[in-house]
Amino acid sequence: MEFDFLKPVDVALMSYVSSLSSQELGSKIVFHTNDQVPELSKINLAIVGVLDNRGNANANLVNLTAIRKKLYAMFPGNWDASIADLGDILPGEAVEDTYFALKKVTSNLIKNKIIPIVIGGSQDLTYALYRAYDDLEQMVNVVAVDNKFDFGKENETVTANSYLSKIIIDQPNNLFNYSNIGYQTYYNSQEEIDLIQKLFFDAYRLGEISNNIALAEPVFRDADLVSIDMNSVQSSFSANMVAFEPNGFDGKEICALARYAGISDKVSSLGIFNQNSSTPESVIIAQMIWYFIEGYHYRSKEYPFGTRTNYIKYIVPLEGEELVFYKSDKTDRWWIEIPFISSDHNKLKRNTLLPCSYDEYLSACNQEIPERWWKAQRKNIV
Incomplete structure (x- = not known):
């Protein structure tokens, strides 16, 4: 495991965790600290922070402390999954260095059947998560909860708004399907909408999913990688005032989608991106992670398919x-x-x-x- 790419969990945060009761989630998590490296053979889910948001020019500095505090002060369900917090990946000298570090860390976790929960940074980090599957020699299904398709112009530098083009074009091309959940038509040109159809990808408008949230369940059931853009959530719920969004998923809906992702037997990585450092926002992100873990606990083990007798x-x-x-x-x-x-x-x-x-x-x-x-x-x- 490439722990050299990971900054251990902050000492101040560990002090906060030590003040929690034995019933709270923080007391049941294994941490990567200056004195301790988790034994990964006993881990099912691993939280990895990424402090690089260079793909989003309008973003605040990434601060994940508030998110972690909110999450670790919650009470777990009747879970038996082992969870680790592996700390943070710091920004590399170039953004490509960050991509390399994230790819190496998450690839190792996925190979060892550990689900990385990646938080922080801009959504172009989805590209690095996708590249983590290169060594697994499998086709990849990507599901993005996003108000935009994130296509870029030809030869455009990869950003949070253009990473999908790089996924589609770059070799090796392991992408089998891309599905968007929650796009808002006025943020996407007709040419982009037509391209989604031409590539036989799937896209569901915000209104479709809000009217019937269960439409999203089969989409997540076929996903390998799930990427959630916090700009798909109403700012009144996310507290994102840097890129104010009057429309989007509400708190209950985005948590339901996170649970669908967790309950899918096939999902092997989750990323939550384009977040800001404000404390109120951390509440919804912490709850999304909680619901993902809750969903993981209720996986039915129906994939991969062995026999069809059931x-x-x-x-x-x-x-x-x-x-x-x-x-x-x-x-x-x-x-x-x-x-x-x-x-x-x-x-x-x-x-x-x-x-x-x-x-x-x-x-x-x-x-x-x-x-x-x-x-x-x-x-x-x-």
Whole structure:
């Protein structure tokens, strides 16, 4: 583990933790300090701070102390997950040095089946998180909770508003799918919206998700990396007055989305970015982390799929097509089968199950092909 890239947890914060009762979360966490390096073989979740926000020119200095204090003063649920706070990655001489350090630290954690919870810094750090999967030799599904798509102009330096272009263009290209949750149309050009459709990516407007938060659950169920932009949250809940946002998710909604991310068996890294140093904001971020950990505790262990004997199989005949659905008899959640297509361009190389909703099954019964299934098929053959 590259502990050389990590600054130990501050002595003053450790003094605060020592004042907490034995029931509070801070008393149940293992810390990377000047005197102690956590034994990672016993850890399930690891908090990593990043103090570099150079990708966001309007951001305040990153200060994670208030977030940690709020989180560690909370009471845990009936959890058995082991949690570590590994400290902070300091800004490198160049932002690329920060990317390198974050990639190395998180790649090591993911390889050891430890979920990094990365907090702080600008959202271009999502690129470094994505690159952490390079050595795992797998396709990556990225889900961004964001009010923008973060496409950049050609040859533009990577920033919090342009990192997605770098993910799509740079080699090795391990991206299978990108999904945006909560975009606001007036922040995205029509050309960008059209490009999302052309690339067969998924995007859900803020109003869609706010009206039915459960729409997001299958999206997170298929994610590897989840990146949350705090600009997607109303400023009245986030206390972000640097980039004031009158619209966005409210506190309850963003915590529900964080819990969906945690409960997904497939999610192996979480980043919460574009935050400011104001104390009130730390409350919602601390609660988001709490709900992610709560969700992790209730994972159903349905992924990866071993046997399908615990699923009820439904075959829906359509004109010229048969759609195969599976319903878990453990959680009542639904999947749709993406059949293997023999092609040099096939990215999956196997039949796979794609998370879906009961409503999508009902639509198929009404002879409507689910858009999620169609897009996955197109990505396999183009």
